[in-house]
Amino acid sequence: MTATMYRRLPAEVSAERWWRHGDHPAVQPFHGPHWPAEDKHTACGYVWSAHGWIERDDGGDRVCPGDRVVTDRRGRCSAVRPAEFVSDFDPITITQPNEQEN
Ligand SMILES: [Zn+2]
Numbered sequence: 245m246t247a248t249m250y251r252r253l254p255a256e257v258s259a260e261r262w263w264r265h266g267d268h269p270a271v272q273p274f275h276g277p278h279w280p281a282e283d284k285h286t287a288c289g290y291v292w293s294a295h296g297w298i299e300r301d302d303g304g305d306r307v308c309p310g311d312r313v314v315t316d317r318r319g320r321c322s323a324v325r326p327a328e329f330v331s332d333f334d335p336i337t338i339t340q341p342n343e344q345e346n
Contacts, residue, residue: 259312268313270321271296298323
């Protein structure tokens with residue numbers, strides 16, 4: 245089978261760094277019986293009670309402190325780890341209409 249290949253079009257997203265509960269309205273507390281609140285997540289070193297959760301119809305994303313919450317043009321939010329954010333995202337400047345010279 246030969247797959248037809250595509251390149252995803254570039255799309256502007258907003259991204260906000262998440263450090264604690266209350267930093268972003270899409271992030272809710274992360275909890276569950278498999279993640280005792282005071283145990284540490286070995287990948288990031290923070291206790292589980294310091295983590296967040298983004299609920300989505302496909303399941304959702306765990307949010308570690310320091311992750312970016314990326315919101316796409318459809319309003320869909322996802323968590324992006326710091327190293328992935330550095331390698332996959334570039335900052336852009338968007339000029340607002342009232343900032344343009346006439
Ligand atoms: Zn973590």
